Amino acid sequence: MSFTSTPRGARLARKLASHRLDTWGYPYESDTNTTVTLIVAELVSNAVTHGRVPGRDFALSLSHDEGRGVVRIEVTDTHPVLPTRRTPGTDEDGGRGLLLVDALATDWGVHDRLGPGKTVWAECTTTLGSDGPHA
Template identity: 65%
Template sequence: MTTETHSSEDICRLPLPAREFRMSFTSTPRGARLARRLASHRLDAWGHPYESDLNTTVTLIVGELAANAVTHGRVPGRDFRLFLSVDPAEGLARVEVTDTRDDRMPPGPPSALPEPDADSGRGLCLVAALASRWAVAPRTDGGPGKTVYAEVAV
């Protein structure tokens, strides 16, 4: 019989597992707010404290994408979905927000900031500035709608 022992240095070098969180939310401002709060709470539970750069950045991105799903991607009676993952091995956090409206696609990368007195139009500018990469893709599960995703380096 062979037993294997590890020093404390070896244990510290073991890669951290990828973490994932999925949940559906009502397509309301309250649902968007809850998605943002739960994402921040989940990141804190995964070892990224509330005040950390990763937590604040990802929480802001979740808030913007959830607000857009509620404002522009809402279909009455249908929820939007949030998928959040952090993979330390890849050094990447990923946010996906999926809504059920495919006739209203977000524009490509923002070319300029909106006018200072504009009521809206800054959300995707913030996402583009904070994320390493972001894009829009059709839903992969065959349902109507789209997924807007953003990736942030860990």
């Protein structure tokens, strides 16, 4: 799904991701929903803040591989600069988003897309039991 490269677009993407997870059987307050939604929030925030090209949208894709127990997140923007994980100083307000993604996701990375820009992806292992569709 495409969203405007604005804070409002990022907020809508985050809310729709959480809703999709709920429809897949991961309730709003579950560990899986909370973790995936936080990763979505970080990646779409980066797309809006650092990957924004005026007049261009960003896209969010979620997929669920129940067999592997994985939710995959992909955020695509049209800015050519690749994200870099860095360690900000204690006095810096930002720069910790990809550190959070690295800590919460099972795996993540970046790949080129057809046309200008890139796709940042992350995968999260879903929590079985009372947290998801196997409850």
